[in-house]
Amino acid sequence: xxxxPVYHQSDSKLREELDWITEAKKDPESFGPLYTKYHEQIxxxxxxxxxxxxxxxxxxxxxxxxxxxxLHRYEYRGVPFSSWLYRIAKSxxxxxxxxRKAKRTVNVESVHLFxxxxxxxxxxxxxxxxxxxxxxxxxxxxxxQLIELRYFEKRSYREIGEILEITENNAKVxxxxxxxxxxxxxxx
Amino acid sequence: xxxxKTTLDRExxxxxxxxxxxxxxxxxxxxxxxxxxxxxxxxxxxxxxLAAITVVLSVTNLKEDKKAYEENTTPVELSAFHDVELSxxxxxxxxxxxxxxxxxxxxxxxxxxxxxxxxxxxxxxxxEVEEPIAEETxxxxxxxxxxxxxxxxxxxxxxxxxxxxxENTPKVYKNTLPKIAGIFTGSIKAYDxxxxxxxxxxxxxxxxxxxxxxxxxxxDVIEAVRGNQISEDxxxxxxxxxxxxxxxxxxxxxxxxAGTRKMIPSMSLIPTL
Numbered sequence: 001x002x003x004x005p006v007y008h009q010s011d012s013k014l015r016e017e018l019d020w021i022t023e024a025k026k027d028p029e030s031f032g033p034l035y036t037k038y039h040e041q042i043x044x045x046x047x048x049x050x051x052x053x054x055x056x057x058x059x060x061x062x063x064x065x066x067x068x069x070x071l072h073r074y075e076y077r078g079v080p081f082s083s084w085l086y087r088i089a090k091s092x093x094x095x096x097x098x099x100r101k102a103k104r105t106v107n108v109e110s111v112h113l114f115x116x117x118x119x120x121x122x123x124x125x126x127x128x129x130x131x132x133x134x135x136x137x138x139x140x141x142x143x144x145q146l147i148e149l150r151y152f153e154k155r156s157y158r159e160i161g162e163i164l165e166i167t168e169n170n171a172k173v174x175x176x177x178x179x180x181x182x183x184x185x186x187x188x
Numbered sequence: 189x190x191x192x193k194t195t196l197d198r199e200x201x202x203x204x205x206x207x208x209x210x211x212x213x214x215x216x217x218x219x220x221x222x223x224x225x226x227x228x229x230x231x232x233x234x235x236x237x238l239a240a241i242t243v244v245l246s247v248t249n250l251k252e253d254k255k256a257y258e259e260n261t262t263p264v265e266l267s268a269f270h271d272v273e274l275s276x277x278x279x280x281x282x283x284x285x286x287x288x289x290x291x292x293x294x295x296x297x298x299x300x301x302x303x304x305x306x307x308x309x310x311x312x313x314x315x316e317v318e319e320p321i322a323e324e325t326x327x328x329x330x331x332x333x334x335x336x337x338x339x340x341x342x343x344x345x346x347x348x349x350x351x352x353x354x355e356n357t358p359k360v361y362k363n364t365l366p367k368i369a370g371i372f373t374g375s376i377k378a379y380d381x382x383x384x385x386x387x388x389x390x391x392x393x394x395x396x397x398x399x400x401x402x403x404x405x406x407x408d409v410i411e412a413v414r415g416n417q418i419s420e421d422x423x424x425x426x427x428x429x430x431x432x433x434x435x436x437x438x439x440x441x442x443x444x445x446a447g448t449r450k451m452i453p454s455m456s457l458i459p460t461l
Contacts, residue, residue: 028219032212040206047201051193057209065218104192113196129196137194144192 017081024071031068038082039064042089048148049093051105059096063089083162090163106136106144112152120183135185143178150175253362257453259373361450365390366398366440368418371457378431378459382423386416389452393442396449401436403429412439426459434458 017037023030042063047056066088067074074084096102113132117124136144149160161171365372366387369380387395395416401408404425411422418426426435437455444450 028216031215035212035215036210039210040203043206043209044201051195053201061211061214061218064215065222068215068219069222106192106194107198108194108196110197133194133196137192 014078014080018076021071021074021076021081024068025074028068028071031064031071034081035064038085041082042085045086045089045153046093048107048153049105050096050102052102055096055100055102059089059092059102063092066092079158079162083159086163087165106133106148108133108136108152116151116182119179120186122186132186135182139178139182139185142174143181146171146175146178147182151179250362253453256365256373257360257362259456361442361452363391364393364442364444364450364452366395366437366442366452366455368455368457373456375458375460378423378427378461381426381457381459382418382420386418387437387440387455388416389442391444393444393450393452396441396443398440399438401438402426403433405429430459431461432458 017034020030020033024034039060043056043060046059046063047053050056050059063085067085070088074081097104110129113129114124116132117128122128136147139147145164146160149155149163150157155163157171157175158168160166160175161168164171166174366389368376368387369383369385371380387398389395397412397414398416399410399412400418400422401410402422402425403409405428413419413422435457437457440452440454442450442452
């Protein structure tokens, strides 16, 4: 599995990011570099889970506004700033589903389906694909979230742990169990 | 949550397009509008609340002081007494007003009536009054000096009617209130009026001098008194001629525990039996 390069950064990159954060805490206008760096990532995270592109841009902006207004509470814990942004994005996303009546969407690519079929040791035929799409749409939200983060977005367990505020091992265990449940429903 | 929508192979969004949609100004604007206004924050209500409470308390206090002061309308304030520099100079009474000078030396505590020495001479020539008052007030055996000044007609006049004399009037410290037997103004038992403690203050200040206006059987008179005591002679006249009549004690000069001399509010008392 490929590794997300924006998440796995060198120490110097993390220090640079920390400097930006320190500056932005003093002067909100200094938040610009962080916005530029993470805007696309956060947008893709949001847009992955909804259908309306404009609304996804709106939610993304809202994520950065919230981040900026709560920046004084941010504490550096040796992980990229994006982990904190993802947590805000998750919260804003659910807010949008509630308030703006946005439709929760699962965006799947054929290649992801193929990888999952391999995982399930099943044939990659259209019937199985359709079956898997149907099962995905009925999967519990928590399980779907783990499947999306791990198999569709290719995030490391460490990053998943940071986003979901759980340990890396716990992320691994929960993802395994979520996949087991998906497989069980698929084979039912 | 309702059943979610699943999309297969949605057209990917170009990175350039996403970058083109970046607008940090919108974020800053949103941040500024999201920021709670100052008047909604606790930081605002702390100092502002305290300031408001202070102002309200000050205004209330000032009103009470003013009311108490106005209730004790002073009689005509003699310009002569304003000239008295109690700190270092002797009592200097304006010659044209001065007709009769009484000087009483009273030693407290005293079992019998204090001897009264009448002198038909000008105060300026009196050697005793050359002594500074500060020394006398520290002494337990205080010297009480009475300068009796009969006036042709005495009518209570509010301070506002005084023009030139008022300009020279020292500032009245309204937080220091004089009292006799705990009474600042109003009715007082004649017995309490002649208490050994004399005139005291609510804040521990010592009375250095005062003027008392009363009826002596013939006329309304104003006596300038040094010290805080009310002499036996004065008590006698008050008991005899002033029952149920208002007595004014004005131009009360006091020294506070820090040593600051100040003019404090006047008293108006009605001795009763």
